[in-house]
Amino acid sequence: MNCKTRLDPASLDALAHDLDQLRLAINSQVGERDARHICRVRGTAQAAAISGRGLLMFGFGPVSWVLGVLSLATAKIVENMEVGHNVMHGQYDWMNDPTLNSQSYEWDIVCDGDHWRHSHNVQHHDHTNIVGKDHDYGYGMLRLTESQRWSPWNLLQPLWYLLLAINFQWGVAIHDIKIGRYLKRRMGKEEFRQRMRPFLRKAGRQLFKDYVLFPALAFWQWPRVLLGNLLANLIRNLWTNAIIFCGHFTTDAHTYSREEVRNESRGQWYLRQIQGSSNLEGGRWFHLLSGHLSHQIEHHLFPDLPAPRYAEIAPQVREICARYGIHYNTGSFWKQYWGVLLRMARHSLPTRPRLAAQGS
Amino acid sequence: MDRSPSASSSRADGAPLRGRIARLWRHPLLAPLNDGAAWERAAQLLRADFSLTEVRATVVGVEQHLPDLTSLWLRPNRRFRGFLPGQHLALTLNVDGARQSRCFSLSQAPRADGLLRLTIKRQPQGVVSAAAHALKVGQTVGLSQAQGRFAARPGDQPLLLISAGSGVTPMIAIVQGLVVKQPQRSLTLIHCGNSSSGIACADELNDLARQWPGLELILHDSACSGRLNPAQIAAYVPDWQQREALACGPSAFMAMVEQRYAGRLAQLQQERFGFVAAPVDPDAPQHKVRFGDPEQVFTAAAGQSLLNAAIAAGLQPRHGCGKGICRSCQCRKRSGSVRNLLTNAISGNGEELIQLCISTPLSALDLDPQPQGTNR
The missing domain is CATH 3.10.20.30 (Beta-grasp domain)
Structure with a gap:
């Protein structure tokens, strides 16, 4: 495992300055091309959803069923990752298009938009990889670093992970409710009920859509629609989960303690975002299907930059990292994902912090 | 625009049922089938000006008056509810990927064929006016419904219209509307411009004056007679005090007109373009x-x-x-x-x-x- 880089205050300021300059330069180019991109991607996703649901509802035979499932799964993946996630970050707010506004966008997943905006945009993106503060770190059920407390429950970690991956949209949906705090009686019943309400509303609507409305519209074909929707949701869950886990839990992705980030400067914040994130290498389609989260490092530096721009600035970010001696964590999907699985398996045992000398 | 009383009453009867259907249609459990915006975007692939909710219009003609003054002829879709001469509306354009809106006066009285004309002056740093000047026939733009109450009051009181530069745009519509509806009403228009850079719509105004002898047109050329001042208004139109006045132009010009009408502002209606933004003062504490x-x-x-x-x-x-x-x-x-x-x-x-x-x-x-x- 790579060591965590620490920089002196002067270098940190210089790093912050370099990254700010990069951001200004790329921001001045944002315009028509980005607007066309998001409109086209949204249109394509909607067309894929229509054709997928159409094939499931009115098609005959197994081939149309498989095509329908794949089409609907792709539609859900693109809508969630490239459109929903990125729009809700405010990447396209400058377009003044009310249907692409970060604060009102609602996506095709059981997670309520406002819950996501809070747990993801506010908490995860600010407190990235701070153990105890970033609730996305291990999702409250997985132990991925020595500094998380071990319990016998972690021995079955691979099994819990499999369950989480299969039901990933539900994991994301209940994330901001903070059920753990309620169970530990650190949250009152009334607050818990308040937090449950948006989740129940959104989940009810999603379930109704995929398992009542569309099957019913297909009349006697309802079983193939219901099963197809179930499978499309499953494919989406597995894919988004794999991509997201590769973002922060790879072998070389570092964690931080609350003490480390006390009075954090802007340079330190940038440094933590780089060292807490990891990229995936792949072609244009891979980047699109991952919602450009394959450029997790660039995304965490500039969460509200239109995502296709991440690929453009990646060489410069990499060059800046090299200049400051910061490890730029990237690799193929399988290499990175294998690293995540190994890490998960290793920390299911009561691992101890390594020698202090290695960590400094 | 006039609407027959019978049409509006049948709308009122239909409203509760329509409201119920609309509420049902918007019910969240019908999502995504009821995503009207998405269906509209799909329909717009076939017909760019289609919308059930917004006014959109196709550019059917571009008319260049002066290097920095262009008129757009627009055919609005059926969502447009008409306008009165003197009113303005917001034009929404795509400027480098972003939607931007600005208000412009309609410079043509309502026509039988429903075409609208907006006359737009290119502003030195105006991204929207520059984008408007770059529009070509066949492109689609967004519009708001007509707004504003800048219009001659009903009655027979003689009128004085005073405009400068592109402030002439609502005046043309008002004049065209009046000469048809009230040809006997006394109407004087003072329009200021600078012949060295071109007087906005001068030919058009001259044509109007030739066609309608009741219209008294005074073209004030500030290149030879200096900027219009309050005394000149009185000299051009000795009975100005008896006339209901409408003025439109740049802010310095409007200040001059206000000076003329000091103490009798009730007689004057003013149309200002846009809002006056608070001045930028980086040194203020x-x-x-x-x-x-x-x-x-x-x-x-x-x-x-x-x-x-x-x-x-x-x-x-x-x-x-x-x-x-x-x-x-x-x-x-x-x-x-x-x-x-x-x-x-x-x-x-x-x-x-x-x-x-x-x-x-x-x-x-x-x-x-x-x-x-x-x-x-």
């Missing part, structure tokens, strides 16, 4: 911020983030990270200018979205805490 509805006012020191200032003033704006990452505190700025504390970028003074936690004021501000704004 603090700025006044109007926030929300019901309106609250707080002051923010130069260099202080608007979020901190609002919280210090006891307001409770929605917010999150406080570092410009999460956009929870995003607001719609209606007017005024801010500096981005992270990038030091200085905003324009028009309407746009800003993040309270990383913006500091450079002028008085008017903010709307709803990021969508109220005109959704």
Whole structure:
């Protein structure tokens, strides 16, 4: 495992300055091309959803069923990752298009938009990889670093992970409710009920859509629609989960303690975002299907930059990292994902912090 | 636009049923089938000006009057509810990927074929007017419904219209409307321009005056007679005090007209283009911020983030990270200018979205805490 880089205050300021300059330069180019991109991607996703649901509802035979499932799964993946996630970050707010506004966008997943905006945009993106503060770190059920407390429950970690991956949209949906705090009686019943309400509303609507409305519209074909929707949701869950886990839990992705980030400067914040994130290498389609989260490092530096721009600035970010001696964590999907699985398996045992000398 | 009484009463009867159907249609359980915006986008692939909710229009002609003055002939879709001469509307264009709106006067009285004309002056730094000048026949634009009450009052009182530059645009519509409806009404138009750079719509006005002898046209050329002043108004139109007056033009010109009508402003109607933005003053120690509805006012020191200032003033704006990452505190700025504390970028003074936690004021501000704004 790579060591965590620490920089002196002067270098940190210089790093912050370099990254700010990069951001200004790329921001001045944002315009028509980005607007066309998001409109086209949204249109394509909607067309894929229509054709997928159409094939499931009115098609005959197994081939149309498989095509329908794949089409609907792709539609859900693109809508969630490239459109929903990125729009809700405010990447396209400058377009003044009310249907692409970060604060009102609602996506095709059981997670309520406002819950996501809070747990993801506010908490995860600010407190990235701070153990105890970033609730996305291990999702409250997985132990991925020595500094998380071990319990016998972690021995079955691979099994819990499999369950989480299969039901990933539900994991994301209940994330901001903070059920753990309620169970530990650190949250009152009334607050818990308040937090449950948006989740129940959104989940009810999603379930109704995929398992009542569309099957019913297909009349006697309802079983193939219901099963197809179930499978499309499953494919989406597995894919988004794999991509997201590769973002922060790879072998070389570092964690931080609350003490480390006390009075954090802007340079330190940038440094933590780089060292807490990891990229995936792949072609244009891979980047699109991952919602450009394959450029997790660039995304965490500039969460509200239109995502296709991440690929453009990646060489410069990499060059800046090299200049400051910061490890730029990237690799193929399988290499990175294998690293995540190994890490998960290793920390299911009561691992101890390594020698202090290695960590400094 | 006139609407027959029978049509409006049948609408009223139909309203409860229609309302119920609309409510049913909008029910969240019907999503995504009831995503009207998505269906509209699909329909617009076939017909670009189609919409069930918005006024959209096709550019059917472009008429260049002067190098910096162009008229667009537009065919609106059926959502457009008509207009009265003198009214204006907001034109929405795609400017480098972003929707931008500006108000322009309709420069042609309502026509039988429903075509609209907007006459647009290119502003030195105006991105929207530049985009409007670049429009070509066949392109689609967004429009609002007609707005404003700038119009001759009904009755027989003689009229005096005073305009300068592109301020002539509503006057042409008003004159065209009046010569048809009230040809006997006494009507004088003083229009100022500078012949060295061209007088806006001079030929058109001369044609109108030839066609309608009842219209007295005075073209004031400031290249030879200097800028119009209050005394000249009285000299051109000795009975100006008996006339109902309408004026439209740049702000210095409007100030001059107001001076003429000091003490008798009730007689004068004025049309100003856009709003007058608060002046940018980066050296002022603090700025006044109007926030929300019901309106609250707080002051923010130069260099202080608007979020901190609002919280210090006891307001409770929605917010999150406080570092410009999460956009929870995003607001719609209606007017005024801010500096981005992270990038030091200085905003324009028009309407746009800003993040309270990383913006500091450079002028008085008017903010709307709803990021969508109220005109959704």
